[in-house]
Amino acid sequence: xxxxxxxxxxxxxxxxxxxxxxxxxxxxxxxxxxxxxxxxxxxxxxxxxxxxxxxxxxxxxxxxxxxxxxxxxxxxxxxxxxxxxxxxxxxxxxxxxxxxxxxxxxxxxxxxxxxxxxxxxxxxxxxxxxxxxxxxxxxxxxxxxxxxxxxxxxxxxxxxxxxxxxxxxxxxxxxxxxxxxxxxxxxxxxxxxxxxxxxxxxxxxxxxxxxxxxxxxxxxxxxxxxxxxxxxxxxxxxxxxxxxxxxxxxxxxxxxxxxxxxxxxxxxxxxxxxxxxxxxxxxxxxxxxxxxxxxxxxxxxxxxxxxxxxxxxxxxxxxxxxxxxxxxxxxxxxxxxxxxxxxxxxxxxxxxxxxxxxxxxxxxxxxxxxxxxxxxxxxxxxxxxxxxxxxxxxxxxxxxxxxx
Amino acid sequence: xxxxxxxxxxxxxxxxxxxxxxxxxxxxxxxxxxxxxxxxxxxxxxxxxxxxxxxxxxxxxxxxxxxxxxxxxxxxxxxxxxxxxxxxxxxxxxxxxxxxxxxxxxxxxxxxxxxxxxxxxxxxxxxxxxxxxxxxxxxxxxxxxxxxxxxxxxxxxxxxxxxxxxxxxxxxxxxxxxxxxxxxxxxxxxxxxxxxxxxxxxxxxxxxxxxxxxxxxxxxxxxxxxxxxxxxxxxxxxxxxxxxxxxxxxxxxxxxxxxxxxxxxxxxxxxxxxxxxxxxxxxxxxxxxxxxxxx
Numbered sequence: 001x002x003x004x005x006x007x008x009x010x011x012x013x014x015x016x017x018x019x020x021x022x023x024x025x026x027x028x029x030x031x032x033x034x035x036x037x038x039x040x041x042x043x044x045x046x047x048x049x050x051x052x053x054x055x056x057x058x059x060x061x062x063x064x065x066x067x068x069x070x071x072x073x074x075x076x077x078x079x080x081x082x083x084x085x086x087x088x089x090x091x092x093x094x095x096x097x098x099x100x101x102x103x104x105x106x107x108x109x110x111x112x113x114x115x116x117x118x119x120x121x122x123x124x125x126x127x128x129x130x131x132x133x134x135x136x137x138x139x140x141x142x143x144x145x146x147x148x149x150x151x152x153x154x155x156x157x158x159x160x161x162x163x164x165x166x167x168x169x170x171x172x173x174x175x176x177x178x179x180x181x182x183x184x185x186x187x188x189x190x191x192x193x194x195x196x197x198x199x200x201x202x203x204x205x206x207x208x209x210x211x212x213x214x215x216x217x218x219x220x221x222x223x224x225x226x227x228x229x230x231x232x233x234x235x236x237x238x239x240x241x242x243x244x245x246x247x248x249x250x251x252x253x254x255x256x257x258x259x260x261x262x263x264x265x266x267x268x269x270x271x272x273x274x275x276x277x278x279x280x281x282x283x284x285x286x287x288x289x290x291x292x293x294x295x296x297x298x299x300x301x302x303x304x305x306x307x308x309x310x311x312x313x314x315x316x317x318x319x320x321x322x323x324x325x326x327x328x329x330x331x332x333x334x335x336x337x338x339x340x341x342x343x344x345x346x347x348x349x350x351x352x353x354x355x356x357x358x359x360x361x362x363x364x365x366x367x368x369x370x371x372x373x374x375x376x377x378x379x380x381x382x383x384x385x386x387x388x389x390x391x392x393x394x395x396x397x398x399x400x401x402x403x404x
Numbered sequence: 405x406x407x408x409x410x411x412x413x414x415x416x417x418x419x420x421x422x423x424x425x426x427x428x429x430x431x432x433x434x435x436x437x438x439x440x441x442x443x444x445x446x447x448x449x450x451x452x453x454x455x456x457x458x459x460x461x462x463x464x465x466x467x468x469x470x471x472x473x474x475x476x477x478x479x480x481x482x483x484x485x486x487x488x489x490x491x492x493x494x495x496x497x498x499x500x501x502x503x504x505x506x507x508x509x510x511x512x513x514x515x516x517x518x519x520x521x522x523x524x525x526x527x528x529x530x531x532x533x534x535x536x537x538x539x540x541x542x543x544x545x546x547x548x549x550x551x552x553x554x555x556x557x558x559x560x561x562x563x564x565x566x567x568x569x570x571x572x573x574x575x576x577x578x579x580x581x582x583x584x585x586x587x588x589x590x591x592x593x594x595x596x597x598x599x600x601x602x603x604x605x606x607x608x609x610x611x612x613x614x615x616x617x618x619x620x621x622x623x624x625x626x627x628x629x630x631x632x633x634x635x636x637x638x639x640x641x642x643x644x645x646x647x648x649x650x651x652x653x654x655x656x657x658x659x660x661x662x663x664x665x666x667x668x669x670x671x672x673x674x675x676x677x678x679x680x681x682x683x684x685x686x687x688x689x690x691x692x693x694x695x696x697x698x699x
Contacts (some may be wrong), residue, residue: 051517053625055525187669214668218628220620221426223419223547224660225668227412244527245621253547256538277528278621 041084042077042333042343044069044326045104046114049139052092054116056243057139057268057318062087064322065114067310072330079337083330087114094119101127110134111343112329114322118142118189121154128153128345135332135348137325139318141267143193146373153345155352156374157325158290159399161190161240162197164266167288167378167397169198172236173205174394180210182234182261184225184250187214191241194266198238210234215246222246226253229261239265244274252281262286264380271317272390275383283385286393288378291320291363293390301362324363328352328370366396376400414544416664417657422550424656425557426616430633431640431648432561433609439581439643440601443493444505447512448609449630451488455481455610456530456617456626457519463531470533477614478607485606489599512627519624527623534618553615560611561649564604568645577601581643635675639682641692650690654678 046065049058069085077083086104090097097120104110113128115121115138122144128136129152136154143162145151159167172179181202185191195212202209211232213225229237229250237254239247242265251263265287272293275282294315296304307315307323335351336343357367368375376399381390430452437445445451458480462473492511496504539551568574579587580597588594613622616629632655640651655675662674688694 051520051525055520056527056623059525187672216663216668216671218632219668219671220616220626220629221419221423221547221550223422223550224416224664226547227415227419227545228664231412244529245623245626248529248621249549249619252536253538256536256547257545274526274528277526279529 041082041109042112042330043108043110044083044085044112044114044329045101045108045110045134046085046087047090047097047100047116047120047138048087048114049092049116050087050089052090054092054139056274057316057321058089058092058116060316060318061114061139061322061325063311063315064319064324065326067307067319068323068326068330070310071306078330078334081337083333084108085326086110090116090120092116094123098123105131105134111333111348112136114138114325115140115154118145121145121151125151125154132345133343135329135345135352137328139321142189143197148373151373153349154373155328155349155370157321157328158267158374159288159376159378160374161266162194162201163374163376163399164288164290164378165194165198165238165240166201166376166399168236168238168264168266168286168380169201169205169207170397170399171380171394172207176235178206178208179235180208180233182211182213182229182232182237183209184213184215184229184237184239186241187216188241191215191217194240219246222250223253226250226257229254230257230259233259234261237261237263239263239269243268244278247285248278248281251285255281264288267317267321270381270390272383272388273314273316275390276388280385282383285383286380289317289381289390290375290378291317291324292365293317293381294320295389296362298362298365300365303361303363306361320363324360327360327363328355331355331358364396365392366398411543415546416660418541418544418546419550420657420660421653422546422554422656423660424653425554426612426619426652427633427636427655428649428652429553429557429560429608429612429615430630431636431652432564432645433605433612434630434633434637435640435643435645435648436564436601436605436608438637439645440577441489441493441598442501443508444501444642445508445605446505446630446634447488447508447515447627448605448633449627450512450515451481451484451606451609452613452616452630453622453624453627454484454515454519455606455613456622457523457613458610459614459617460523460528460530460622463533470531474533474614478610481606481608481610481613482603483606485602485604485609486599488606489602493602494595494598516624516627523624525624527621529621530614530617532618547619549615549619553619556611556615557652558649560608561645564608564645573597573600632675635679638679638689641689643693644689644691647689647691 048062065085069083072083088100090100097116111134113134113136115136118140121140137157141156141161143160145154145156146160263285270287270289332348332352336347341347355370359367379396380393382393384391434448437443455477459473459477462468462476534549534552539546539548568578576592576597580594584594636651636655637648640647658674659671663671
């Protein structure tokens with residue numbers, strides 16, 4: 001016997017009403033049943049900025065983490081345990097990111113978490129310490145996070161922003177001792193981060209700072225800033241706190257004025273595809289990269305070959321960051337499990353800190369050691385507009401080891 | 405401390421006037437809508453952004469020359485303005501100003517989302533159509549893009565001022581702004597005036613978007629520039645076209661001088677101090693009509 005659904009008034013529902021009710025019910029069920037990890041799985045949660053001002057990076061980060069997790073699972077997981085990656089979009093908003101964190105960690109046994117911003121990393125730190133069940137890394141390279149006492153359950157999958165500038169200054173001191181510097185920073189927490197450390201490092205390396213320029217976050221035209229730059233006439237101009245704008249306009253106006261200064265940036269300004277779209281004015285732009293580029297065919301980079309096999313099209317620097325972060329998460333779980341330990345925050349962080357001369361499969365060009373909260377390593381790259389590529393300049397620089 | 409350098413001061417002043425003109429053009433789009441319809445359109449920055457992306461699509465995507473891509477982008481901006489008025493704003497007529505204000509905030513988010521879907525969230529550059537050779541006024545250097553932006557903004561605003569005094573449609577818009585019921589009784593098609601105001605604002609926003617994009621590059625988040633223009637129109641007067649021009653130039657100069665002689669971190673402080681001072685002394689703006697309401 002077939003039953004005809006009826007309304008409360010006893011009338012038979014039309015086919016359209018039944019369909020609508022079915023869709024609504026299915027939607028409700030889907031909404032009430034978030035992805036849940038199976039028992040025994042190792043879970044990586046993620047507040048990922050898939051929309052909003054940081055979406056250009058979030059998409060790559062998401063793909064990078066997902067790809068590394070896929071590689072690990074296809075190889076049998078970690079000690080037979082599968083890894084599950086549970087991301088959710090935050091729109092790059094701290095309150096949304098916190099809500100996503102609570103949702104994912106509230107319904108899954110999360111051991112690792114990817115954070116989308118410095119603001120979130122700082123906001124969630126007390127909760128992370130209270131839970132003591134997971135370690136976290138993310139899109140922030142804030143110098144403040146490089147403090148194992150204040151941030152015992154966090155790390156940075158690369159150098160912090162001050163260390164990035166440190167790599168640039170080491171390079172400048174080696175190639176042009178006594179060079180005069182200009183610092184151009186955006187008037188944001190991100191932009192101001194390395195200024196004090198830069199001044200201290202520059203003084204130590206005897207690199208005089210000719211001018212410090214700050215630009216408001218909404219500024220479009222940089223004519224007045226370029227005029228200040230012309231007055232100071234520095235050998236190197238170091239940008240920090242930007243993605244792309246207003247760097248191309250700075251460079252093109254400086255060229256119009258005949259300035260010989262070399263422009264440099266930090267990680268988030270270093271994606272190859274972004275500069276490729278700028279074209280000729282991008283030629284000669286330099287900056288620090290903690291990771292190799294997608295297209296690097298160095299013989300000691302099998303992981304890059306694997307990535308190219310999985311994704312034949314160019315993958316961004318953000319992808320590499322997500323990929324390496326997932327690799328470090330998994331390596332820490334592997335080491336903790338191999339030592340017969342539970343996956344708690346102290347055990348995972350201690351396992352991570354045992355990384356000594358660890359081979360990242362060539363994602364980073366030298367073996368890495370993670371004794372504190374960062375990996376103080378980087379290489380200077382220069383954009384070649386004719387080749388449409390960032391090209392490595394000199395060797396990888398390990399702060400503290402290769403200094404002086 | 406370095407001595408006063410008149411040439412440097414002149415160059416900074418010219419740069420300030422140039423970037424002020426870009427603010428004025430964006431402010432014009434704001435004023436056109438407010439003047440005719442009394443709607444505070446917070447999505448103006450996003451309309452500007454869409455205009456820049458339309459130019460990008462025609463110039464970089466279809467490979468059209470600038471003389472073909474610019475009119476198409478302006479027409480697209482105008483169509484967008486008219487479509488928004490017809491589909492979203494007109495059904496809201498009679499609702500409280502706050503409700504319409506909130507709708508424009510939501511509209512801004514929708515436009516950002518659409519652009520992210522169509523063109524990706526990555527920042528990029530517009531094809532160069534202005535050239536890079538610097539302009540020198542006497543010995544003073546001016547960035548070519550800023551000089552062109554200044555000329556275009558002044559011409560467009562002068563054109564609008566002239567149109568409001570001489571063109572039939574412009575007079576209808578002024579009449580509607582003065583008294584909607586009276587304009588209606590005189591046979592003026594008030595809904596058509598509303599639609600025309602949004603379309604013209606869309607064109608002005610697209611023009612500003614192309615110029616702003618040429619200087620600073622484009623990204624789905626470039627609409628924040630519209631917030632700077634909000635300061636300009638509050639200073640100049642929400643319903644004054646001339647006020648948008650004067651407000652833009654004043655804010656541009658203030659930003660240039662404060663950024664150069666005090667430091668970049670003082671630009672916003674100086675701009676908002678001016679805003680506060682104007683609100684205290686002339687709450688309706690330097691050139692605004694005295695009875696307008698504030699939100």
